[in-house]
Amino acid sequence: MIIICTASQKMNSVFADSFYFFSLVNSAEAGHARAVAFASSFSGNVITTRWVLTEVADGLSRPSNRELFLRMHQDILAHPRFRIIGMSDEMYERGLKLYGERLDKDWSLTDCVSFLVMQDLNIRECLTGDRHFEQAGFIALLK
Numbered sequence: 001m002i003i004i005c006t007a008s009q010k011m012n013s014v015f016a017d018s019f020y021f022f023s024l025v026n027s028a029e030a031g032h033a034r035a036v037a038f039a040s041s042f043s044g045n046v047i048t049t050r051w052v053l054t055e056v057a058d059g060l061s062r063p064s065n066r067e068l069f070l071r072m073h074q075d076i077l078a079h080p081r082f083r084i085i086g087m088s089d090e091m092y093e094r095g096l097k098l099y100g101e102r103l104d105k106d107w108s109l110t111d112c113v114s115f116l117v118m119q120d121l122n123i124r125e126c127l128t129g130d131r132h133f134e135q136a137g138f139i140a141l142l143k
Contacts (some may be wrong), residue, residue: 020127031142
C-alpha cells in the first residue's frame with residue numbers, strides 16, 4: 001500500500017511540477033507508482049503553470065513522444081479540477097528576482113516561478129520529488 005500524504009486529503013489544492021507529469025507517463029520514473037496512486041485518489045484541485053507545461057513539452061519533444069504530450073495537455077485542459085496559471089511579464093520579473101536572490105541554489109527559473117505561484121495561492125504541497133521544493137519550504141508529496 002502506498003501512502004501519499006494524509007494531509008493532502010484535507011488540502012483543497014496541490015501544485016503539479018514537471019516531475020509529476022513525467023512520473024505519470026513513464027513507468028521507469030522513480031515517482032511513477034506514487035504519481036499514479038495520487039492521481040487516482042485525490043479529489044482536490046491541481047494547479048500548474050504554463051512554465052511547467054513548457055518544461056514537460058520540452059522533455060517530451062522527441063517525435064515519438066510529441067503525441068503523448070499533446071494528449072496529456074488536452075486531458076489537462078479538459079479536466080475540471082486542473083488550473084493552469086499563465087505566463088506574464090510580472091511573473092517572469094518576480095521569478096527572475098528570486099532566481100537572482102538565491103545564487104546559492106541551483107533552482108531553475110521555472111522552479112522559482114512555481115515557488116511564487118504556490119506562495120501567492122497559499123499552496124504548501126507539491127506533486128514532485130524535487131528537493132528544490134523542500135529547500136524552498138514546501139512539501140514534496142512524491143518523495
